[in-house]
Amino acid sequence: MSDSRGEDSPVLTTSAEGRSVAGGGAHAAPSPAGPAARASSSSVRRKRNSDWRKPLEIAVLAGPGIILFLMFVIFPVVMAAYYGFFKWKGFGPPTDFVGLQNYVTILTDPVFHDALKHNGFIVVMSLVMQGPVAVGLALLINQKMRGRSLVRVLIFVPYVVSEVIVGTGWSLMLATNGAVNDLLVKIGLEGWTVDWLADPSVAIWSLMIIITWKYIGFAVILFLAGMQSIPEELAEASAIDGASYWQTQRRITLPLLGPTIRIWAFLSIIGSLQLFDLVYIIWGQYVAATAGTSTMATYMVAEGRNAGNFGFGNAVAVLLFLISLIIALTYQRFVLRRDTEGALTEGKK
Amino acid sequence: MAAITAPAPARARRPRRNAGLHKVNPVVYLVAFLLVGVCIAPVLYIIIGGFRTNAEITQDPSGFPSTWQVSNYADVLSSSLFWQQAGNSLFVGVLTTAGVVVLGVMASFVLARYTFFGRGAMYSLFAAGLMFPMTVAVTPLYIMIRSLGLMNSLAGIILPQIAFALPVTVIILVPFLRAIPKELEEAASIDGASRLGFFFRMVVPLSVPGVVTVGILAFVASWNSYMLPLFILNSESSYTLPLGVQSFASQYSVDTARVLAFTSLSMIPALVFFSLFERRIVGGLTGAVKG
Numbered sequence: 001m002s003d004s005r006g007e008d009s010p011v012l013t014t015s016a017e018g019r020s021v022a023g024g025g026a027h028a029a030p031s032p033a034g035p036a037a038r039a040s041s042s043s044v045r046r047k048r049n050s051d052w053r054k055p056l057e058i059a060v061l062a063g064p065g066i067i068l069f070l071m072f073v074i075f076p077v078v079m080a081a082y083y084g085f086f087k088w089k090g091f092g093p094p095t096d097f098v099g100l101q102n103y104v105t106i107l108t109d110p111v112f113h114d115a116l117k118h119n120g121f122i123v124v125m126s127l128v129m130q131g132p133v134a135v136g137l138a139l140l141i142n143q144k145m146r147g148r149s150l151v152r153v154l155i156f157v158p159y160v161v162s163e164v165i166v167g168t169g170w171s172l173m174l175a176t177n178g179a180v181n182d183l184l185v186k187i188g189l190e191g192w193t194v195d196w197l198a199d200p201s202v203a204i205w206s207l208m209i210i211i212t213w214k215y216i217g218f219a220v221i222l223f224l225a226g227m228q229s230i231p232e233e234l235a236e237a238s239a240i241d242g243a244s245y246w247q248t249q250r251r252i253t254l255p256l257l258g259p260t261i262r263i264w265a266f267l268s269i270i271g272s273l274q275l276f277d278l279v280y281i282i283w284g285q286y287v288a289a290t291a292g293t294s295t296m297a298t299y300m301v302a303e304g305r306n307a308g309n310f311g312f313g314n315a316v317a318v319l320l321f322l323i324s325l326i327i328a329l330t331y332q333r334f335v336l337r338r339d340t341e342g343a344l345t346e347g348k349k
Numbered sequence: 350m351a352a353i354t355a356p357a358p359a360r361a362r363r364p365r366r367n368a369g370l371h372k373v374n375p376v377v378y379l380v381a382f383l384l385v386g387v388c389i390a391p392v393l394y395i396i397i398g399g400f401r402t403n404a405e406i407t408q409d410p411s412g413f414p415s416t417w418q419v420s421n422y423a424d425v426l427s428s429s430l431f432w433q434q435a436g437n438s439l440f441v442g443v444l445t446t447a448g449v450v451v452l453g454v455m456a457s458f459v460l461a462r463y464t465f466f467g468r469g470a471m472y473s474l475f476a477a478g479l480m481f482p483m484t485v486a487v488t489p490l491y492i493m494i495r496s497l498g499l500m501n502s503l504a505g506i507i508l509p510q511i512a513f514a515l516p517v518t519v520i521i522l523v524p525f526l527r528a529i530p531k532e533l534e535e536a537a538s539i540d541g542a543s544r545l546g547f548f549f550r551m552v553v554p555l556s557v558p559g560v561v562t563v564g565i566l567a568f569v570a571s572w573n574s575y576m577l578p579l580f581i582l583n584s585e586s587s588y589t590l591p592l593g594v595q596s597f598a599s600q601y602s603v604d605t606a607r608v609l610a611f612t613s614l615s616m617i618p619a620l621v622f623f624s625l626f627e628r629r630i631v632g633g634l635t636g637a638v639k640g
Binding site: 053054055057058061062064065066068069071072073074075076077079080083090137140141143145147151153154155156157158160161162163164165166168169170172173177178179180181182183186213217270274276277281297300304305310313314317320321324325328 | 492
């Protein structure tokens with residue numbers, strides 16, 4: 001790990017282009033007439049061959065990936081939509097068609113309403129708690145300072161550690177007689193000790209603390225990556241014009257960071273809606289509902305697979321998908337449109 | 350804490366640093382230090398806790414070990430179950446990464462360098478895959494894996510994981526491969542290389558930086574994957590480490606120190622792997638964010 005951040009960040013484009021210029025020049029130089037003649041003869045041959053070669057190459061190269069993708073991603077989701085209409089215990093083919101009954105049950109279940117509320121809370125609070133702090137931290141760390149690369153590695157540690165480890169560690173620390181309460185007593189804040197995990201009015205905040213801790217590093221790194229692609233000349237020019245450091249950040253860096261922030265928010269929203277691992281590991285399937293931290297995904301697993309009601313579980317999955325899809329499409333339509341033009345509407349490019 | 354700050358000054362290149370536009374405020378260092386502290390304190394708690402005794406942990410949950418006990422770690426390291434589960438995780442991680450890289454590069458190459466009817470649709474298909482996270486598909490996936498007879502087998506985890514990692518891989522790699530200039534392909538073709546020859550001789554070597562990013566993300570995701578193994582694996586000997594940690598933690602819930610030791614050991618590979626290649630990931634993300 002050498003400490004040379006500036007040089008290697010735009011890896012992709014420079015390395016590819018740099019080499020190509022050299023390569024192209026070397027090939028073209030030796031005999032200008034020869035290659036041209038050869039090229040024309042070979043292109044005739046190529047034309048005849050390409051009739052069958054090109055589709056074959058496409059099939060061989062892209063085929064395996066597409067088949068695997070359709071089989072294990074698209075097909076199960078389609079089947080979920082189908083299974084969702086049945087009352088089905090998961091054995092043999094589903095036969096007990098119940099129409100929309102599963103959906104009616106879910107949508108009128110107060111337990112699901114709670115889960116939905118918790119998801120909504122997590123979506124909003126994740127944005128509010130992580131966004132501003134992460135931007136601030138990224139701005140701080142983006143300065144030329146000693147040990148910057150080490151800081152970057154270390155703040156990414158929580159993101160790399162698995163949810164199971166985070167859940168196990170934090171549930172021990174936040175236990176009633178765990179390290180956090182003990183520490184609070186030691187520093188004289190006895191009044192602050194609470195039942196972090198079991199008290200329903202506190203539990204969701206504990207969850208937010210853990211989520212913030214685990215995922216803020218990702219936001220910071222994403223923002224840092226975004227800042228790397230802002231040309232340094234802009235900051236230099238504004239410094240020459242007499243702008244202070246923070247003025248430069250506010251007038252130049254932040255506006256140019258907009259696309260990155262919007263993409264981060266998108267990823268954060270989708271992740272919050274799908275949240276499962278942390279809640280399920282820390283609170284388990286039964287406690288989550290009573291501790292006030294259940295999410296749509298834990299509801300799905302508890303009421304679906306664990307209860308053996310596969311038709312019902314699939315219906316929850318479909319609802320979860322539709323809710324995520326609607327939110328994602330709305331977000332893309334109104335917020336991300338400028339940024340993703342070309343990225344998602346690929347064909348035109 | 351000394352370990353955190355010590356290596357940094359040695360590595361910093363002073364001449365370049367000092368050429369910066371302004372002097373860095375000491376407050377910046379303080380904030381960075383606090384941030385790092387908050388980030389790694391819980392992880393240190395887990396690691397240090399593994400060196401304590403249960404009695405100590407019960408009496409003084411937030412203290413340091415009075416004497417550093419190695420026995421917890423030694424116990425875990427001498428248990429065959431830990432190595433079995435670590436082996437499972439490694440096997441799944443390596444095969445998932447290999448599958449993602451090979452299939453991802455091939456599919457991305459087609460999307461980036463061929464013009465054909467349906468290319469836009471194919472790209473949209475993969476892009477739409479980003480909207481199908483594991484959570485949504487896991488229930489029907491479980492039924493499908495069961496009917497394929499892959500329950501409780503590592504293949505039942507590897508195949509879906511490859512499939513679910515493909516969208517991100519394609520999204521990251523396509524712009525990468527498209528950035529390889531057309532002239533390079535023409536030059537190769539003038540020299541008599543076919544499109545496939547161009548793929549193997551030029552594209553594969555040139556795409557290494559992107560592939561490394563994608564590969565690390567796939568490996569770390571696989572190493573930490575919880576939900577799919579939870580559905581598919583049902584015996585301790587086929588568990589991957591996340592499931593192993595969880596079942597160990599519930600089995601030995603009174604033996605907190607040993608649970609902490611087991612937990613610490615299971616996070617080492619992902620941490621080592623990640624910190625070795627961290628720079629590459631940020632580099633790769635820089636490209637992806639730029640679009």
